[in-house]
Amino acid sequence: MTLRLGLTGGIASGKSTVSRIFAELGAIIIDSDVLAREVVAPGTEGLAEVVAAFGPEILTEDGEMDRAKVGAIVFADPDKRKVLEQVIHPRVFLRALEIDQAAGEHDVVINDIPLLVETNQADRFDAVVVVDVPTELQVERMVRDRGMTPDEASARIAAQASREQRLAVATYVIENTGTLEELRERVRQVWDQLPR
Numbered sequence: 001m002t003l004r005l006g007l008t009g010g011i012a013s014g015k016s017t018v019s020r021i022f023a024e025l026g027a028i029i030i031d032s033d034v035l036a037r038e039v040v041a042p043g044t045e046g047l048a049e050v051v052a053a054f055g056p057e058i059l060t061e062d063g064e065m066d067r068a069k070v071g072a073i074v075f076a077d078p079d080k081r082k083v084l085e086q087v088i089h090p091r092v093f094l095r096a097l098e099i100d101q102a103a104g105e106h107d108v109v110i111n112d113i114p115l116l117v118e119t120n121q122a123d124r125f126d127a128v129v130v131v132d133v134p135t136e137l138q139v140e141r142m143v144r145d146r147g148m149t150p151d152e153a154s155a156r157i158a159a160q161a162s163r164e165q166r167l168a169v170a171t172y173v174i175e176n177t178g179t180l181e182e183l184r185e186r187v188r189q190v191w192d193q194l195p196r
């Protein structure tokens with residue numbers, strides 16, 4: 001039987017890093033952030049809908065969605081965020097299902113979904129892996145690595161579920177407060193515990 005896992009965690013918790021380690025161990029990864037980019041690529045119906053809702057000023061000169069501009073709009077206004085999500089989420093969901101259906105019987109498929117809790121998807125999976133870090137560490141990483149101000153980082157965190165809400169749906173918790181080597185070891189422990 002294909003084993004289907006949901007993987008989630010707050011912004012900058014280390015989800016992508018954990019996904020990469022699972023991929024090295026043999027999992028198939030479906031990354032919602034990647035799909036969320038594909039569904040608004042130039043020429044897509046998704047991008048046309050975003051332009052209809054937010055205006056052509058959210059396009060770059062190359063005709064791509066200006067992610068910094070859209071981010072500044074939607075993380076300052078929950079109603080606008082909802083409009084964007086209504087365009088993107090159903091399309092991401094359908095693409096993820098298509099990829100999932102191509103998986104083989106013995107595969108472990110890991111769906112990396114930042115908003116798994118917010119979009120109520122925990123029950124779709126055989127197990128849920130939560131990458132957990134203290135909020136201060138999320139802010140520190142976003143400021144250090146992504147050039148955000150502490151206020152911008154906090155606005156993104158505030159747009160997401162709380163640590164407690166995520167931990168409440170976790171089958172496995174991967175704490176990511178140590179070194180990358182420690183993270184790798186913890187991911188391997190979870191991999192070895194998976195029911196297969």
Ligand SMILES: CC(C)(COP(=O)(O)OP(=O)(O)OC[C@H]1O[C@@H](n2cnc3c(N)ncnc32)[C@H](O)[C@@H]1O)[C@@H](O)C(=O)NCCC(=O)NCCS
Pocket residue numbers: 010011012032033036066067068070071074081084085088089092113114115156159160
């Ligand atoms: C707002 C956008 C343009 C900002 O783009 P940007 O390149 O700066 O960020 P990126 O897409 O790499 O997302 C980084 C992280 O931000 C957080 N995030 C993104 N969208 C949301 C949201 N709607 N609500 C809460 N957190 C979010 C997630 O933790 C995500 O991993 C982009 O995130 C987007 O299109 N969001 C809406 C789609 C969505 O909900 N994506 C998340 C999972 S499908």
Ligand SMILES: Nc1ncnc2c1ncn2[C@@H]1O[C@H](COP(=O)(O)OP(=O)(O)OP(=O)(O)O)[C@@H](O)[C@H]1O
Pocket residue numbers: 009010011012013014015016017018033114141145176177178179180183
């Ligand atoms: N244990 C660790 N030690 C040091 N740096 C780390 C560790 N884990 C992750 N990082 C770094 O922190 C940053 C965020 O990690 P990553 O991109 O994996 O998070 P994410 O949860 O996928 O983020 P997002 O929600 O924005 O997609 C990256 O630059 C990554 O290299």
